[in-house]
Amino acid sequence: MYKGLAIIFGFYFLGEITSMLLDLSVPGNVLGMIFLTIALLGGAINIDDVEREAEFFVDNISIMFIPPGVGVMLYFGLMKTEIVSIITALILSFVITLIFTAKLVEVLR
Amino acid sequence: MSVFGIFLTILVFFIFKKLYSIKKKFYLNPVLLSIITIIVVLYTAGIEYERYMESARILSFLLGPAVVSLAVPLYKKKEVVKDYSIPIGLGVVLGGLVAILSAFLIVYLFGGSKELLLSISPKSVTTPIAIGVSEQIGGIPPLTAILVIITGILGNSVGITLLNLSGVKDKVARGLAMGVTSHGLGTAKIIQEDKLSGAVSGLGMALNGIFTSFILYYLIRLLLWL
Numbered sequence: 001m002y003k004g005l006a007i008i009f010g011f012y013f014l015g016e017i018t019s020m021l022l023d024l025s026v027p028g029n030v031l032g033m034i035f036l037t038i039a040l041l042g043g044a045i046n047i048d049d050v051e052r053e054a055e056f057f058v059d060n061i062s063i064m065f066i067p068p069g070v071g072v073m074l075y076f077g078l079m080k081t082e083i084v085s086i087i088t089a090l091i092l093s094f095v096i097t098l099i100f101t102a103k104l105v106e107v108l109r
Numbered sequence: 110m111s112v113f114g115i116f117l118t119i120l121v122f123f124i125f126k127k128l129y130s131i132k133k134k135f136y137l138n139p140v141l142l143s144i145i146t147i148i149v150v151l152y153t154a155g156i157e158y159e160r161y162m163e164s165a166r167i168l169s170f171l172l173g174p175a176v177v178s179l180a181v182p183l184y185k186k187k188e189v190v191k192d193y194s195i196p197i198g199l200g201v202v203l204g205g206l207v208a209i210l211s212a213f214l215i216v217y218l219f220g221g222s223k224e225l226l227l228s229i230s231p232k233s234v235t236t237p238i239a240i241g242v243s244e245q246i247g248g249i250p251p252l253t254a255i256l257v258i259i260t261g262i263l264g265n266s267v268g269i270t271l272l273n274l275s276g277v278k279d280k281v282a283r284g285l286a287m288g289v290t291s292h293g294l295g296t297a298k299i300i301q302e303d304k305l306s307g308a309v310s311g312l313g314m315a316l317n318g319i320f321t322s323f324i325l326y327y328l329i330r331l332l333l334w335l
Binding site: 011027061064073 | 114118119122139140143144147148151152158161162165166168169171172173174175176177178179180181182183184185187193195196197199200203204207208211212215216219220221222224225229232233236237238240241242244245246249250251252254255256258259260263264268271272275277278279281282283285286287289290291318319322323325326327
């Protein structure tokens with residue numbers, strides 16, 4: 001278990017350091033994910049060493065974004081004044097993106 | 110008092126997850142219902158968000174390792190990438206761009222604030238990544254989280270119907286469109302229809318998260334400059 005956690009947090013740390021040192025706009029955790037994927041593909045890390053721990057995190061990811069989500073209570077004022085543009089943008093953009101992507105991939109196949 | 114936040118979050122999520130496992134309806138989305146319930150409790154009890162976060166922050170900290178862990182499901186789908194590299198690659202890049210640009214332009218035309226423009230741009234990206242991206246580009250992460258979840262619920266509730274109306278039957282196309290547009294909640298729905306569609310959808314979600322986090326900062330700066 002600690003081997004898997006050490007790998008995950010190690011790559012997280014590596015991603016954070018890289019993002020900071022290179023002053024990138026990409027979040028450190030996303031860089032960590034990319035580095036870990038490359039390490040798995042290249043065979044530097046064995047999938048059996050991280051699979052169980054990684055799946056635990058991924059399976060429980062939903063509860064982790066509840067606290068930041070609750071933070072929306074600080075922005076009710078902003079949401080109220082812009083509610084029409086928010087609803088229109090969410091619905092229209094959803095319809096456009098879904099149909100565009102589906103049609104595009106269908107043509108490419 | 111300080112333990113209250115994390116306890117409340119776990120308890121409320123446990124209850125709504127249980128409810129969702131009994132009745133799988135899109136309007137019973139456990140994350141959204143938990144957020145609403147916790148806000149109501151905090152308001153009623155007169156507890157400030159900062160106070161709630163004292164202990165609840167531990168949960169959101171775990172988003173870091175959880176995003177890194179997404180490498181494992183991504184790695185496991187390497188065969189799917191090999192088989193459909195061109196449609197998936199172009200679908201993610203162009204679909205991801207359309208998701209950002211359409212939302213940005215609509216809010217812009219409505220005369221929306223800069224905060225909203227920045228917060229809504231990553232709305233098609235999976236929530237844990239979108240929160241980080243929103244922070245990096247100067248948006249409001251909590252607002253982004255809500256907009257992302259609503260986009261996911263749209264895909265989960267009417268995504269299949271819309272795909273049927275569009276007449277697209279190809280399984281890879283349906284899966285990728287769902288993953289790129291409505292991330293995890295879209296994937297959860299389309300996987301019930303077809304396994305290949307589900308795998309492609311999960312892949313589209315992960316790759317769009319990576320793609321968007323790399324380009325959004327520069328794209329937004331370009332758009333605001335224009």
